[in-house]
Amino acid sequence: MLKNARHIFKLDPAREITDEALEMIAESKTDMILVGGTDNVTEDNVLNALSRVRRFSKPVALEVTDKDAVMPGFDHYFIPAVFNTTDIKWQHGLMLEALEEYSHLIDYSEMSLLPYLIMNEDCKAFKKAEAEPVTMEMLPHYVDMIDKLYKTEYLYIEYSGMYGDPEVMETVKRHAENTHVIYGGGITSKEQALEMAQFADTIVAGNVIHDDVKKALRTIIN
Ligand SMILES: CC(C)=CCC/C(C)=C/CC/C(C)=C/CC/C(C)=C/CC/C(C)=C/CC/C(C)=C/CC/C(C)=C/COP(=O)(O)OP(=O)(O)O
Ligand SMILES: O=P(O)(O)OC[C@@H](O)CO
Numbered sequence: 246m247l248k249n250a251r252h253i254f255k256l257d258p259a260r261e262i263t264d265e266a267l268e269m270i271a272e273s274k275t276d277m278i279l280v281g282g283t284d285n286v287t288e289d290n291v292l293n294a295l296s297r298v299r300r301f302s303k304p305v306a307l308e309v310t311d312k313d314a315v316m317p318g319f320d321h322y323f324i325p326a327v328f329n330t331t332d333i334k335w336q337h338g339l340m341l342e343a344l345e346e347y348s349h350l351i352d353y354s355e356m357s358l359l360p361y362l363i364m365n366e367d368c369k370a371f372k373k374a375e376a377e378p379v380t381m382e383m384l385p386h387y388v389d390m391i392d393k394l395y396k397t398e399y400l401y402i403e404y405s406g407m408y409g410d411p412e413v414m415e416t417v418k419r420h421a422e423n424t425h426v427i428y429g430g431g432i433t434s435k436e437q438a439l440e441m442a443q444f445a446d447t448i449v450a451g452n453v454i455h456d457d458v459k460k461a462l463r464t465i466i467n
């Protein structure tokens with residue numbers, strides 16, 4: 246489902262969105278809605294987001310950032326793994342804890358690993374995941390490692406909250422030969438969406454749906 250998506254809206258369950266705005270998002274030409282956020286993600290607000298989005302036919306997936314805020318009903322589940330972390334717990338430690346507790350509930354056919362490189366040093370996810378900066382010198386090595394050694398299905402280049410550097414994305418595109426590249430961060434216009442879509446297989450617009458839904462709709466490139 247993500248493999249065929251060119252454009253995704255990320256809905257933060259911890260942020261407000263009106264019914265009218267949600268309907269505009271869900272009935273738009275975006276390929277998928279991904280529910281996820283870095284903090285204050287709870288069982289209650291994820292359930293609320295799911296039940297509101299489920300009134301529409303748009304595919305909806307959950308990006309799991311808290312093992313206790315997962316529930317049946319999503320079309321797919323993405324499990325983030327931060328590759329530029331300084332603490333292994335953000336790459337697979339918390340995942341193992343979740344598996345230890347919930348393995349009896351897990352259907353692996355509906356879950357995918359979502360490897361992250363978090364580029365915006367000021368964003369919440371960078372701080373939470375105890376990430377370290379990825380320099381231009383190291384970037385090709387990170388991407389080669391993920392693409393050619395780990396051979397992961399996906400690679401998410403995360404600039405959450407700020408528009409990213411096209412030069413970074415051009416380097417990512419050159420080195421990611423097989424992995425499906427997702428770009429997210431600061432997209433608020435069609436021009437930005439088109440620019441990043443040159444380098445990424447999928448682009449994600451998040452905060453703009455909560456800030457200005459009409460602007461958000463203009464980021465759809467499908
Ligand atoms: C019924 C059913 C399906 C049962 C499944 C059972 C179950 C509980 C399975 C759990 C599976 C599992 C292995 C879970 C692991 C969960 C886990 C703890 C993963 C670690 C998450 C992680 C690495 C978080 C770090 C931060 C991060 C990478 C976040 C993602 C990016 C993101 C959402 C950015 C946007 O954040 P936002 O809040 O919008 O911030 P801004 O201020 O910048 O906008
Ligand atoms: O919220 P924005 O900055 O659009 O970023 C989208 C997404 O990459 C966040 O995980």
Ligand SMILES: [Mg+2]
Pocket residue numbers: 257405451452
């Ligand atoms: Mg956000």
